Structures are given as structure tokens and as C-alpha cells.
Amino acid sequence: MTQYGFHFDGTRCTGCKTCVLACKDKNNLPSEINYRNVQEYGGGTWTADAAGCWSHDTFTYHVSVACNHCEFPVCLGKCPQGAIQKDDETGRVWSDPEKCIGCGTCAMACPYGAPKVDKEQMKSVKCDMCADRVAEGKQPICVEACPLRALDFGDIDELRATYGDLAEIAPLPAASETTPCLVITAPAAAKPAGDASGTVVNESEIC
Incomplete structure (x- = not known):
């Protein structure tokens, strides 16, 4: 079995969200x-001293x-339906629409908020690593679309050998919860997972 995963380079990402839009376009997402x-x-604050500086x-x-x-998807x-599967060949985690009843238990359980409930279909939906593209030897669309090359994809062991271990940074949860197949190169200002000094300031864009 090959376990595929992602690398995210926080030193390159400018927050342009091209990856988000490319994914929405490919998957025709609402x-x-x-x-x-x-x-x-x-986060953080500005303060003035007595001299006005x-x-x-x-x-x-x-x-x-x-x-x-x-590796251990919660x-x-x-x-409850056994609809979530982990592919033996790629490590891809996916939802079987024939078994899924759209109860949303997976969405509530995931600390990353990855599964969503499509209320029109009443099915759980989520990233599937662009399985169709990967089967053709291509990169997932988010990786290919990133103009700053802040994303990479491949065998997780090879990614770790190339980029190092996962940097656990806020606002993501501790890796011990699920052992994510993810490597992060931390941005310069990164705070550790569990940090409470900041907030997600674009919460309205997250869906």
C-alpha cells in the first residue's frame, strides 16, 4: 500500500485561495x-508608550x-453506517454514497472539518485526493493550480523525507488526534497547535 498525502508550505502561501476555487470548479461545488x-x-495588538510611540x-x-x-481517521x-472507507492502495479516505445517509456524524467527528453534508443529496462529501486525476498520474487540482507552488502531493513517506516532519501549527488540531497524512512547512509567524493568542479572522469564508 502507498499512503498518499499533502505538503503545505506556509512560507509560500499568500492566501490567494486559488486552490479553493480550482477545487470548487473541478467538483462543481455549491x-x-x-x-x-x-x-x-x-492576532496581536498595538500599544503606545508614554511618549506616544x-x-x-x-x-x-x-x-x-x-x-x-x-492514518487513523476518526x-x-x-x-454509524460504515460508509467511510480507507482505500487499500492509496490510503484515500472516501465516503460510499450507497451506504451514507447524510447524518453528519463524520462532519462532527473530524477535527479538520473535512467531511461536509450535501443537503440537496443528503450525502457526506469531501476531498477524495482527486482520485480520477491521481489514477492518470496527475496531481490533485489544488496542487496543480497553486501559483506559488505552496502545495505538493505524493507518497507521504517521500514528502516527509523531502520536507521534514509535520509542523503542528494553529489553528489546526494536534496531530495525535488522527495522525494526518500531511506535512507542513511552518510560516515565519506560526503559532503552535493549541495556541489561543489568535483567531481565524476569515471565518465567514470557511465552509
Whole structure:
């Protein structure tokens, strides 16, 4: 079995969201569903001293994240219908529409918010690694579309050998929850997972 995964380079990402739009276009997604999201995490304040000089500790950075096709996906274990599957050949985590009843248990269980419930179909939907493209030897559309080459895709062991281990950064959860097949090169201003000094400042764009 080959376990595929993603690499995200936070030193390259400018938050342009081309990856999000390319994914929406390929999968013909409605406005209320994204398979990939770019979260902008920021915080800090400005302060003035007695002389009127201002200083700050503000920060902001972007994190592009989709389904991480985890080694131990909690969505799989929680699905009451057994609809969530993990592919033996690629490690892809996917939902079987024949079994799915659209209850949303997977969406509530996933700490990354990857599964969504399509209310029109009443089915769970999510990133499938662009399985059709990968089968043809191509990269997932989000990776191919990124103008800054902030995304990469491949055998997770090879990605880790190339880019290093996963940098656990806010606002993502600790990797111990699911063992995500994800490698992150942290941006300069990155805060550790669990950090409470900032917030996701573009919450209205996340869906």
C-alpha cells in the first residue's frame, strides 16, 4: 500500500485561495461547500508608550487544508453506517454514497472539518485526493493550480523525507488526534497547535 498525502508550505502561501476555487470548479461545488479551505490565523495588538510611540506584536498567516486522509481517521470509526472507507492502495479516505445517509456524524467527528453534508443529496462529501486525476498520474487540482507552488502531493513517506516532519501549527488540531497524512512547512509567524493568542479572522469564508 502507498499512503498518499499533502505538503503545505506556509512560507509560500499568500492566501490567494486559488486552490479553493480550482477545487470548487473541478467538483462543481455549491457556494456553501468547500473541500479545501484557506484559514487566515491572526492576532496581536498595538500599544503606545508614554511618549506616544507605537509598537505591536501582531501576526497573521495562512493555512491551506483539506481532508488529510489520516492514518487513523476518526470519521471512519464514528460513521454509524460504515460508509467511510480507507482505500487499500492509496490510503484515500472516501465516503460510499450507497451506504451514507447524510447524518453528519463524520462532519462532527473530524477535527479538520473535512467531511461536509450535501443537503440537496443528503450525502457526506469531501476531498477524495482527486482520485480520477491521481489514477492518470496527475496531481490533485489544488496542487496543480497553486501559483506559488505552496502545495505538493505524493507518497507521504517521500514528502516527509523531502520536507521534514509535520509542523503542528494553529489553528489546526494536534496531530495525535488522527495522525494526518500531511506535512507542513511552518510560516515565519506560526503559532503552535493549541495556541489561543489568535483567531481565524476569515471565518465567514470557511465552509
